[in-house]
Amino acid sequence: MIIIPGPASRGLGERIAAKLGVDAHPVEHRVFPDGESYIRLTAPVEGEAAVIVQTTSPPQDARLMQLFMMAATAADLGAESVVCVVPYLAYARQDKRFLDGEALSLDVVLKLLEDAGADVLIVIDAHNADSLRRVQRRHGIRVENLSAIPLLAEHLRERSYGGAYSLAPDEGAVHLAEMGGKVLGGTSDFFVKRRDRRTGEIEMVVKDLDIRGRDAVVFDDIISSGGTMARAVEGLKRQGAERVAAACTHGLFMGDAEKRIREAGADLIVATDTVESKFSAVSVARIIAERLKEVTP
Secondary structure, X not given: OEEEEOOOOHHHHHHHHHHHOOOEOOOEEEEOOOOOEEEEOOOOOOOOEEEEEOOXXXXXXXXXXXXXXXXXXXHHOOOOEEEEEOOOOOOOOOOOOOOOOOOOHHHHHHHHHHHHOOOEEEXXXXXXXXXXXXXXXXXXXXXXXXXXXXXXXXXXXXXHHOOOEEEEOOHHHHHHHHHHHHHHOOOEEEOEEEEOOOOOOEEEEOOOOOOOOOOEEEEEEEEOOOHHHHHHHHHHHHOOOOOEEEEEEEEXXXXXXXXXHHHHOOOEEEEEOOOOOXXXXXXXXXXXXXXXXXXXX
C-alpha cells in the first residue's frame, strides 16, 4: 500500500500512514503563473494499492483537478488499485434537478473520479449520505462513507461534556445528534425553525426539552458561513443552557463564521482535520486507516 498525500491533505495523509505503519509519499506540487497545477508522484505505484489523500475544501475546483490528476497518473503508472480518500467531498449537495438544465454536480464528480481510474472513494460525513448512495448505483466506483461524529463526541466527553444534550440543526441531521448522544450519554434531539411574527426573523428552538442549566453540543457535518450554527447556539443560550459546544466534521469557517458563532455564545468550537483549521482538534486518521485495511488488497 502506498499512501500519497495530496497538496490539500499532507498532514492528514502522513497521520494515516503513521497509523498504518507505512511511509507517506507526498506528491511534488507547484502552481504555474497562470494558475494551473503541476503534479508528480514521488514513489513507484506499479502493482500497489495507491491511496490518494486529498480533501476538496475551497478552492474546490483546483483541489478536484489535482485529485483527478493524481488518480489518473496512479492508474496510468500501473497501480493495482486506486483508492481516493476525499475527507470533505465538494459538490456533494446536488444529485437531482430542481430546475430544467441544472447540472448534477455529485454525479459529475463521481463520473470524473471513475473515469480517472479510481476504484474506491472514501469520504467522511457526506452532506447527504442517501444522495451519495443513490448516485453511487449509477457508477462503478465503490463509495465508503464514514462518520467522525463519535470521535468528536469522545473528544468532548474527555473535556467534561459527558451527559450533555446532543442537538442537530434540523430533523434531517438528527442521526448526527443520535450518534453523538450515544457517546456522551445524554439526550439527543433536533431544532425546529420558528418565524417571529413581529420581526420576521427565524428562531431555532428545541421543543419539549428542558435544557436550563445543562450543557449542550450542537453536531453538524459542515460549518461554512456559521449562520446555522450561530442560530442554534443562540437558541440554546436563550433557553438557559449552561455551556454550549459547536462541533462539526468539516470546518470551512468562511468569512466571519467564527465571530458569528462566538458572539452567539459558543463556549467551545471543535472540528476535525478533514479540513485543516485552528479548530481541528480531532483527527480522522484512525477511522480512515481502519477502513483502508478492509478495502485494499
